[in-house]
Amino acid sequence: MTDANAILSTMRVSERRLRHTLGVAEAAKMLAATHFADLDLKTVELAALMHDYTKEYPIERHLELCALFGENLTEDDIENHKLLHAKTGSFLARDSFHLPEDACLAVYYHTTGRPNMTPFEIVIYLADYIEEFREDEGCIRLREYYQKRMAKEKNKNVALVKTLIRSFDTTIKHLMSKGKTINETTIAARNFYVKELARLLAK
Ligand SMILES: [Fe+2]
Numbered sequence: 001m002t003d004a005n006a007i008l009s010t011m012r013v014s015e016r017r018l019r020h021t022l023g024v025a026e027a028a029k030m031l032a033a034t035h036f037a038d039l040d041l042k043t044v045e046l047a048a049l050m051h052d053y054t055k056e057y058p059i060e061r062h063l064e065l066c067a068l069f070g071e072n073l074t075e076d077d078i079e080n081h082k083l084l085h086a087k088t089g090s091f092l093a094r095d096s097f098h099l100p101e102d103a104c105l106a107v108y109y110h111t112t113g114r115p116n117m118t119p120f121e122i123v124i125y126l127a128d129y130i131e132e133f134r135e136d137e138g139c140i141r142l143r144e145y146y147q148k149r150m151a152k153e154k155n156k157n158v159a160l161v162k163t164l165i166r167s168f169d170t171t172i173k174h175l176m177s178k179g180k181t182i183n184e185t186t187i188a189a190r191n192f193y194v195k196e197l198a199r200l201l202a203k
């Protein structure tokens, strides 16, 4: 497996995105240490550094990489091509930087989330949303919501799952307000965690 310098020294992104990436690394380590003691924080950091590694690649490069790594793209993937960086970042995490499979999958699912995410997937997905440098309204509100839930809920899993639901709701509402399509995996993830919350509260 690689180290942080190998990723950072080859990363071609704007200063703003680099700051966001470092923010995700910090937030992901905080979430892992708080909720999932078994996760290796060094590997969590590497996955966080990879999560937007290809974000500024031109679409042609994303399509080339998807073809190279045998990824079949749907019409939705092409239409929402801004999400392709999750797939191509994950291919490079595996192929060029030799990250373990759970880290590569966390990069792969960081934009949409999915039902029944692994702990690794949860920390990267949520860190991307709530890292301290994100300034859009939805992110600021979600960051505050997470902190409030963590202060109030006795069961920290409840705080985490409520925050996940709110993140999906925020994304879905935002896309609806723009008249855009909603990724089916995001809807399935939202429904899964609504049921998961009911299961947790029934205990
Ligand atoms: Fe991303």
Ligand SMILES: [Fe+2]
Pocket: 020, 024, 051, 052, 128
């Ligand atoms: Fe990101």
